Amino acid sequence: MTNKIIMHINYAERSFCSIGTQTIDDICRFAAKTGFDGIEFRGEIPKELSGLSFREYAEQIAAGKKKYGLSEILFGIGVRECLNSDREVRERDIAETIEKAKIAREVCECNVCNTYSAGIHSPISTVPAPGYEYHGSAAAKPEQWEMIADAYRRIGEELEKIDLRFAFETHMHYVHDLPEQAKKLVDMIDSPMVGINMDYGNTFLFPTRPTLEEAIDLYGDKLFYLHLKNYATVVGAPKKLATSLSEGEINHRAYLKKLCDVGYTGPIAVEAPRPGDRLWFAKCDLAYVKELMEEI
Numbered sequence: 001m002t003n004k005i006i007m008h009i010n011y012a013e014r015s016f017c018s019i020g021t022q023t024i025d026d027i028c029r030f031a032a033k034t035g036f037d038g039i040e041f042r043g044e045i046p047k048e049l050s051g052l053s054f055r056e057y058a059e060q061i062a063a064g065k066k067k068y069g070l071s072e073i074l075f076g077i078g079v080r081e082c083l084n085s086d087r088e089v090r091e092r093d094i095a096e097t098i099e100k101a102k103i104a105r106e107v108c109e110c111n112v113c114n115t116y117s118a119g120i121h122s123p124i125s126t127v128p129a130p131g132y133e134y135h136g137s138a139a140a141k142p143e144q145w146e147m148i149a150d151a152y153r154r155i156g157e158e159l160e161k162i163d164l165r166f167a168f169e170t171h172m173h174y175v176h177d178l179p180e181q182a183k184k185l186v187d188m189i190d191s192p193m194v195g196i197n198m199d200y201g202n203t204f205l206f207p208t209r210p211t212l213e214e215a216i217d218l219y220g221d222k223l224f225y226l227h228l229k230n231y232a233t234v235v236g237a238p239k240k241l242a243t244s245l246s247e248g249e250i251n252h253r254a255y256l257k258k259l260c261d262v263g264y265t266g267p268i269a270v271e272a273p274r275p276g277d278r279l280w281f282a283k284c285d286l287a288y289v290k291e292l293m294e295e296i
Contacts, residue, residue, distance in 0.1 A: 001260055001293040004037040004072045006269035008227065011282040019046045024057075028064025034283055035290070038065075038072025040114060040269050043100055054100055058107040065108060072267055073108040074225075077101060077166070078116035082151040083144055094151050098158045105164045112224050112267065114197050115166040117148045117185075119173045129173075130239060132206055136177035145175060149188040156191025167197035167224035172205065179203060179215040186222050195222040201229035201271070204250055205240060212250070213258050223264060228252060228289065229271040242274035244281065246288045253292055260296050 012027045014020035019027065031039050045057045052060075058075075065073050077100045081093035104110040121127075122134040129135075152166070159166060168176040168185060176182035182196050196219050200212045216223065230248025231240040245252055259268075270285045272278045 001256060001296050003259075003265060003293070004267040005035075005286060005289060005293075006038045006040050006072060006074060006267050007031045007034070007036040007282060007286075008269050008271040009039060009041050011270075011272045011278045013046075013278070017042055017044050017046055019048055024049075024060040025064050025067070028061070028068045028070060030279065030282075032068035032070055035286055036070070036282075038070050038074065038267070040074040040076065043075045043077035043113075055103050055107065058103050062108045073104075073110055074113055074267070074269075075100070075104050075108075075110065076114040076116070076169075077104065078114075079148075079151050079155070080116075080118055082148050083118040083120070090151075094154060098155055101155070101159060101164055101166070102162055105162045110164060112165040112167055114169050114225060114227075115152075115194075116169055116171060117151075117174055117176065120144065120175060121173065132172040132177065133208070135173045137175045137181040140175045145185070145188065148175060149185060152185075152189045152194055153191060156189060156194045159191070159193035165193045165195060165224050167195050169197040169202070169227065170199050171202050177202075178206060179210055179218050183218055183222065195219075195224035197225040197227060198223055199227035199229070199271075200250060200255065201227065201231060201273070204231055212255050216258050216262060216264075223266070225266055226259075226264075226268045227271050228255070228268060228285075229273050244288070245270060245285045252289070253296075256289075256292050256296050 045052055061073055077097055079093050079097045081089050084090045120136055120140050122139045127134045168182050170182050176185050186194055203209050228245055230243050230245050230250045232243050232248045234241045272281045
């Protein structure tokens with residue numbers, strides 16, 4: 001396998017959207033030195049750089065990409081307000097998403113970006129947030145599906161003009177939470193520029209789910225991107241424990257073998273959804289993925 005391996009920015013974050021004392025240059029240097037081909041940055045500007053415009057933020061990333069020889073930059077860009085009842089707010093967010101996409105393509109030469117819509121929560125207040133099977137697609141109304149699809153049809157038209165693809169991450173609390181639901185949304189949008197970011201680590205947290213092989217077959221040519229992470233079940237613990245890629249219950253050897261069998265050539269990102277020395281985790285997880293790719 002020769003797929004590009006991407007470092008998710010959360011390896012270099014102190015907390016969500018916070019890079020601490022590091023600079024964008026520091027992060028790019030670390031990723032390149034460690035052996036990653038690129039980085040997925042957030043579409044939200046880190047707290048420490050909040051005075052920058054998105055273009056200025058992207059220009060810092062592009063400078064790091066060039067300086068350290070990274071070949072791929074991605075962003076997580078989505079329309080969080082696509083279900084807002086205020087049409088003006090909704091339209092403004094769609095326009096801002098399109099503008100970010102254009103900057104990402106122009107400044108950083110992005111080929112694909114991770115995307116997401118608006119979060120949807122169960123109307124039953126007693127349902128806990130980790131009860132993922134009751135939120136997202138399970139709580140979505142038909143008109144909400146259509147509002148999201150309409151926003152992304154319009155975005156897809158603009159993406160075609162700049163040759164940039166968006167990939168919905170299979171993620172809890174969104175209509176695109178489970179494989180079947182993500183594929184349903186993409187089919188509704190029906191744009192060649194809108195597909196799926198398969199995060200089977202997220203899918204694994206649902207009590208009922210397809211196998212990773214079934215999910216890959218379901219996505220077909222709409223599989224644009226991947227997030228890899230892993231979890232383990234701990235007896236007596238209220239939730240699954242985030243682990244290294246090599247130690248959890250998801251068999252990434254089988255995962256990558258299936259991807260190879262179906263001819264997937266897109267980028268593969270590794271994530272660190274666990275506390276501790278994430279920079280060390282990045283080195284360990286990358287080494288594991290590279291060895292698997294060489295063997296396969």
